[in-house]
Amino acid sequence: MNRLTGAAAEKDFLTQVIEKSGQNLLECLQCGKCSGGCPISSEEVGGPRRLIAEILYGMKDEALKDPTWWYCVSCGTCMTRCPVEINMYRVATVLCEMAEHEKVKPCEPDIHLFEELFLKSVEQYGRAKELKVVMNFNMRTLRPFKDLSQGLSLMLKGAIDPKEMFHKSPKDKRIARIFSRVKEKEARG
Amino acid sequence: MKVSYYPGCSLESTGKPYNDSTRQVCDALGVELLEVPDWVCCGSSPALKMNGLLSASLSGVNLALLEKQDLTDVVAPCPFCYRRLLSAQDDMAQDAELKEKVQEAIEADLAGNLKIHNLVELLREKVGLAAIADRLVKPLAGLKVVPFYGCYMVKPRQVTHCADPEDPTALDEILVALGAEVLDWDFKTECCGAGLSLSKTETVIELSGRLVREAAHRGADAIVVACQLCQANLDLRQGQIGKKDKKKYHLPIIYFTQLMGLAFGLAPAALGLKHHLVDPVGLLKKKGLIE
Secondary structure, X not given: OOOOOOOHHHHHHHHHHHHHHOOOHHHOXXXXXXXXXXXXXXXXXXOXXXXXXXXXXXXXXXXXXXXXXXXXXXXOHHHHHOOOOOOHHHHHHHHHHHHHHOOXXXXXXXXXXXXXXXXXXXXXXXXXXHHHHHHHHHHHOOOOOOOHHHHHHHHHOOOOOOHHHHOOOOOOHHHHHHHXXXXXXXXXX | OEEEEOOOOHHXXXXXXXXXXXXXHHHHOOOEEEEOOOOOOOOHHHHHHHOHHHHHHHHHHHHHHHHHXXXXXXXXXOXXXXXHHHHHHHHHHHOXXXXXXXXXXXXXXXOOOOEEEEHHHHHHHHHOHHHHHHOOOOOOOXXXXXXXXXXXXXXXXXXXXXXXXXXXXXXXXXXXXXXXXXXXXXXXXXXXXXXXXXXXXXXHHHHHHHHHHHHHHOOOOEEEEOOHHXXXXXXXXXXXXXXXXXXXXXXXXXXXXXXXXXXXXXXXXXXOHHHOOOOOHHHHHHOOOOO
């Protein structure tokens, strides 16, 4: 059983999550409505109730390595049903930012890779080039033929254009500039 | 009625039928959609997850461009884009520090005075059921459908201000106005697995599977959607869901705008109905909605 020791580090972590997310986790009743409705809660993926418990107990390492916030698709079901209206996808953002800042290895490398490739596409082109992201993801995860049959059927139906994958899209310097300005701001704190 | 139009990245690619049918249906209803020039990606769930300021700033760029259009009303058919625009504007109204940071990052000022709509709400509330019924030339008689809202259009309640995020009715009402037989079901706003489609395909097969199974159990001919991500997951994963269940499902996943187009007598070929993996054309022919 994990018991609070009152160490400053425990309080620091909790305070940081509350301040950065704007979500008062101290109000959490641990009622479990969130995990009950959460689409990604399972035996392997603990879900929001357990994640909040980890944060409340100052279990920083566990919280930053909890797959729940990687799996979170920000569906908003937990917040909708939460008696004290905690927005968990805001908590997920804070944990993701902290984990990256502290160089914690992503415990869900596939989700991390997909999200990174998606953002890379936005940074380069200003818009996500979906088919390029799909192709890059399948290549990088060494599964080049994943979903091939669906892809081919859609091509034959004319629903997707394979040229989109290889076509040189124009770069959007505006957005690259915004990415770098955001990074600068974060570096300054 | 003139409305600013923010299509979003998917509607230029895998969600093209949604884009095409939306434009035609709005045109038929006298809603002039003016696409916001030079719009950028809202960052979708990856930005929202990985970097809060970046996510707000990307929406900030779009909000600044939309404000320049000076039309007040904005519509985004993609529910995620819709929720990001709405949420970013609301967050900045409540948090002056965030607003300042975003304005600095995007090098533009924001007034924060836009009325941001999702497409279902715009058509249900601003256009109205009477105007939709007026345009009806081919009622969807005998077509049994379950309406699927997904998550982002309605949840969380505190962000979308949806009156009843567990049991919304706007899409039901539009479909009834079109003459379709709308079946009751409990999964209107359950999650399809969303952006985990590629990275956690098994999870998506499980979650979308629950929806397909229930819709089939209720005796639906089709699932009607208002989100290109829901469309993609339910359509592309249906074969794998069937394999798991040792059954062959054939539930077309049709955009509500495609059905509106058909009911309005628009040319089926231009509505992108042939672009779905689970082919809806056979069903629609059988029901006499396509020749």
